[in-house]
Structure formats: C-alpha cells, structure tokens
Amino acid sequence: MKHRYLPVTEQDQADMLAVIGVGSIEELFTDIPAAVRYSGVMPMSGRLGEPELLRHMRELADRNADSDRFPSFLGAGLYDHHIPVILNHVISRSEFYTAYTPYQPEISQGELQAIFEFQSYICELTGMRVANASMYDGATALAEAAALAAGATKRKQIIVSRTVHPEAREILLTSAHGLNLDVIEIGYKDGVTDLAALEAVITEETAAVLIQTPNFFGCVENIRAVEPLIHAKKGLLVLSTNPISLGLLESPSELGADVVVGDAQPLGIPASLGGPTCGFFAVSEPLMRRIPGRIVGQTVDQEGKRGFVLTLQAREQHIRREKATSNICSNQALLALCASVYMSTLGKAGMQEAALLNLRKSHYAANQAAAGASLSLAFASPFFNEFVVRMPEAADLKAVNSKLLKAGFIGGYDLGEAYPELKGHMLFAVTERRTKDEIDRFVSVLEACL
DSSP states (O other): OOOSSOOOOHHHHHHHHHHHTOSSGGGGGTTSOGGGSOOSOOSOOOOOOHHHHHHHHHHHHTTSOOTTTSOBOOOTTOOOOOOOHHHHHHHTSHHHHTOOOOSSGGGOHHHHHHHHHHHHHHHHHHOOSEEOSOBSOHHHHHHHHHHHHHHHHTOOEEEEETTSOHHHHHHHHHHHHHHTOEEEEEOEETTEEOHHHHHHHOOTTEEEEEEESSOTTSBOOOHHHHHHHHHTTTOEEEEEOOGGGGGTSOOTTTTTOSEEEEEOTTTTOOOGGGOOOOEEEEEOGGGGGGOSSEEEEEEEOTTSOEEEEEEEEOBTTTSOGGGOSBSSOOOOHHHHHHHHHHHHHHHHHHHHHHHHHHHHHHHHHHHHHHHSSSOEESOOSOBSSEEEEEOOTTOOHHHHHHHHHHTTOBOOEEGGGTOGGGTTEEEEEOOTTOOHHHHHHHHHHHHHHO
16 A cells, blocks of 8 residues: 555554663653653544544634635735646646755756746846845845845945835844844835935935835835935845736836845745745845855856856855855745746736736725725825725724625735724735626625624
8 A cells, every 4th residue: 555654553663662672652751851741631632544534634724714715805915816727736846846955056957947047037027137046035035135235335224114014124123133233214105105204314324225115005116216315325225026016017127226125925826824935135236246045057067068056155054154145044946936937837928917917906996995985095106906995983803804704705904903003994905816706795795894
C-alpha cells in the first residue's frame, strides 16, 4: 500500500524504544522537571481512523468563511483576485515545491532562472533598473527600504505618510528603533497625504519619504507633487504600490521613485488566512549594491550556453554580518514563482485588463453604495479598487460584518481599529472577481444591516 506518510505501528514504536534503551515514551521526557510538565489529559478525542479523521477535518474547514463560497469585499492588504488554474499546476511540481533557496546556486539552475524571471517581471512592471530575489512581504520590504535610504544618505530621519498600511508602519517603527532612526508620520487630507504638512517637515536631514499609492484607503497619491519636495533636499523617494494597479497607473520609475516596494500577493498568491506572501523590492541603478537579499544574474557558461548565477549575495549568511545589507530578508522562491507564472499567463494586455476591471467594478460599487440614503463616500480623491464608506453614526460595525457573514458575504475593514478619527468608517475592496450581481446584492444587504 502506498502512503503519503510512513505510519508507525505499536511494534515499530516498541522496537525503537528498545534500541535506545528506554521502556516508554514518557521516559524520554524525564529530564524535564515534573513541575513544568502538563500532567492532565488534553481535551482531544481518541485516535481516529483515516476516513473519520478526514471527515472531521472537512467539518472543521467548513467553519471557515472562505472567499470561494462567500464573495469577499475585504481588502486592507490581502485581496481576493482571480488565480489562473495553470498556476497551481506549475508551482506544485516537486522541483519547485521543495526548493526553498539556492544554497548551492550554480547547480540550482531551474531555481535561479525562476528567480531571474521574477526580477525581470518586477523591473518591467515598476520601470526600475534592478529588482532583488523577493522579500518576506510588502511590509518588511518597506522597512528594508527605510534602512537602505538611511545607509545611502547617511541620514537618520524617515518621513512616512499615515496613509501607508498601519501594520507596515508598525514594522517600520520596530525596525527603526534598532537602527536609531527617527520616524515622523504625516497626516492626510481627503484620503491622501497632506502635501503642505509634508513640505514643512522635509529637511536636509531627511533620508527618505515613504508613500503608498494606491494607499491604505485605496486613494491614488499625487506622487508628482511629492517627488520634487524630497529630491530638492537630496533625499530618496520610496513608493509602496499594489502591483495590479501598475497595469493602468504611471510606473513608479516615471514618477521619479528611487525605491519601489510592495506585496506580490495580488499576483496569483492566495490569501491563505493571512499568508505567507511575497514582497518585491526594486531600485534605481545607483542603489543596486545596497539592495537587501540577493540578485540573480544571467550569463553564459564555458560552452556559451545560457546560465544563471547569484550576482549579489549581501546577506548575513554570505558575508560578515556587519557588512550585510540586511539580516531579516529571505527569498520567497515559491511565491515569487507564483507571481511570475501569473504575470506570464496574463501578459501585458491581461495585466491592463485586470487593472481596468478592478477600477471599474470598485467605482460601480462605490456609486451604488453612495446612491442610497444610509451610506456616503468619505473621500473625493481618485481611488483604485478600495474605497472608504462613512456608515450611519449609530452603526455597530462589528455587528454589521456579522450580519453580512450570515447573509453570505465577507464584509469590509473597520477603519476605527487603526484610525480613531475614522470611527464609523469601513474600507471595502472590489476586485475583478466580483460580479455585478454580487455587488448589487452586497450593497442591498449592507443597507439592510444598518
């Protein structure tokens, strides 16, 4: 019989215990003081046969309100996008599925090529000259960008807009503490960064301005107005962006960005109850040697055949720690491959169409919501696929989301959780997966919940 795993019988267990010279499994734990060991019985059922166990696990899984069964209008960093069926077929191949990272790089040509393709796609998407071999996620990539800016400019002040994802700002603050960086947060007006407030705090000590566009509220920032403010003081402009939006919006390179980061999750990576995801990190050529992580390069072997090498390995695992550009970056190879397969499958026209569908469907949903008597849009700024709705003053947003779930919908994000001044406001996301019928029914149910 073929098994997915190797079962251990009671006789197998007894044989192993006899070889190591103990009489029971309990004896293996005798070195642990009895006072710190759990002596009761765990609240679990007895052992289950395989059919019973599978049935039990299915029942547990069915308790999750997944986006395959429940139309999701929740974004705030993780999005319910279409994933082409070919993607899972490719990434499930064992040669990709089991390859974590190329520790013996030159013999891992398939893995290196996959990473090289990811870098190339990110450069095409952002317009930047160099991209690395992926990061943990978009939030840590943003913190890494701040560290790069401080090192490149020899300055300690980082300015970040409050329209940047709240969790990314928290990670930035944690990282900045260890690097002795001074982080200044700038407020917003009408859903976008307050440019007057930003201009007032930029000085010759500013290493970088960190802006997210589309930002956490879904609004598109005026980067052309931000760029001259920071470059006049010889600081760096760091942009965090949604890669799907780049199918329509001007590229970060054209807007004057020095560093571009983001999360590749919208590019074919499932939400998976919160992760893992994959960050991308791209820079202008002068900053290439300061980029965290790895860069895979293309070359030819001694026979003239195409090959791939690790061109840059500025990680603490490869060089002396004090000279490393980072010690918290990693290559999310499998998830980077997801993104590469997604972009390869859709192509240029497909990326533009996906972005256009996100734009049109979210604007249709926003207009439908604002057409009723109970709801209104909080901001007038242009937005991509997320928008903020002002709820009635007496609305209990937690109760609203519970009612939506009972009606078969995953609701939005309560902005009062991260922005006290936006209590009573909800952030909704509408991607290309949502149909007109789903949007209409959602708005109708939402109004009925109030």
